[in-house]
Amino acid sequence: MTAPWTADEEPQVYAVERSGDLVHVRQAIRALAQRCGLSLVDQTKMITAASELARNTLTYGGGGTVRAGLVSANSRRGVGAVFEDTGPGIPDVEQAMTDGWTSGGGLGLGLSGAKRLVDDFRLRTAPGEGTAVTIIKWAR
Amino acid sequence: MSDRIPILRIGDILVVSVQFDLEDQTVLNLQEDLADQIVAKSAQGVIIDISALEIVDSFVGRMLATVAAISRVLDARTVVVGMRPAVAITLVELGLSLGGVSTALDLEKGLAKLSRSTSTGPR
Numbered sequence A: 001m002t003a004p005w006t007a008d009e010e011p012q013v014y015a016v017e018r019s020g021d022l023v024h025v026r027q028a029i030r031a032l033a034q035r036c037g038l039s040l041v042d043q044t045k046m047i048t049a050a051s052e053l054a055r056n057t058l059t060y061g062g063g064g065t066v067r068a069g070l071v072s073a074n075s076r077r078g079v080g081a082v083f084e085d086t087g088p089g090i091p092d093v094e095q096a097m098t099d100g101w102t103s104g105g106g107l108g109l110g111l112s113g114a115k116r117l118v119d120d121f122r123l124r125t126a127p128g129e130g131t132a133v134t135i136i137k138w139a140r
Numbered sequence B: 001m002s003d004r005i006p007i008l009r010i011g012d013i014l015v016v017s018v019q020f021d022l023e024d025q026t027v028l029n030l031q032e033d034l035a036d037q038i039v040a041k042s043a044q045g046v047i048i049d050i051s052a053l054e055i056v057d058s059f060v061g062r063m064l065a066t067v068a069a070i071s072r073v074l075d076a077r078t079v080v081v082g083m084r085p086a087v088a089i090t091l092v093e094l095g096l097s098l099g100g101v102s103t104a105l106d107l108e109k110g111l112a113k114l115s116r117s118t119s120t121g122p123r
């Protein structure tokens, strides 16, 4: 899926190719979350979820992009972000979404935790083709 | 090349204040530098001040837990101070409870916590 981007503004694309890029992604999401008027707690949740997903894009996807911008639907506004890579994909999504399951040396909290932190969470993946995770946090 | 965060010493306590959003490598450097300094300075305690941090993700969270575990093995104690309320809420929802990490609300309370734990017991 693609996020319901606001009509008057294109989402920006950020590269996720090295670990320093994660800092830029967090900054970009913070700026959007502030512009959109998310509460401080919701800003923190959205930035943290983005940090987890961007690190997965880098670590497991072999790098990719983040598309981020303001979204709107049914007169609500929010922040949306799509984390996309053309890496190996996730063979067993249910397993990957389980708290504590990791194929590497992680804590296995990134995917499942990010899902809890946002309002909308969608994961699309195909073996050998890549992974795309879309998240949205709506302003209250 | 990557940044290193300065480690200050107050008596036998090491104090680190994280002032900005860190790159992963800087986080790993800090973990190593603290382990080295605990031994080199015979430190009894470590205080990590994260009051300036707007987010703590699982990577930084794991570093805090690892430093706490390393310091225990090296006969020192770590206290994480100044975590923002929004950060605490987010960490719990993320699923990171930081069970083995001792915390205090600010630097002063953190120092008090360490001095209590190092001055009690048989001398």
Ligand SMILES: Nc1ncnc2c1ncn2[C@@H]1O[C@H](COP(=O)(O)OP(=O)(O)OP(=O)(O)O)[C@@H](O)[C@H]1O
Residues within 6 Å of the ligand: A052, A056, A057, A060, A061, A085, A087, A088, A089, A090, A096, A097, A101, A102, A103, A104, A105, A106, A107, A108, A109, A110, A111, A112, A131, B058, B059
């Ligand atoms: N973009 C991706 N491409 C391929 N596999 C992925 C991707 N994202 C996640 N995974 C797989 O899903 C597993 C779970 O991811 P999750 O982020 O929950 O935990 P982790 O990254 O292993 O640890 P943590 O994020 O807690 O440090 C990963 O170990 C990896 O196998």
Ligand SMILES: [Mg+2]
Residues within 6 Å of the ligand: A052, A055, A056, A106, A109, A110, A111
């Ligand atoms: Mg992860």
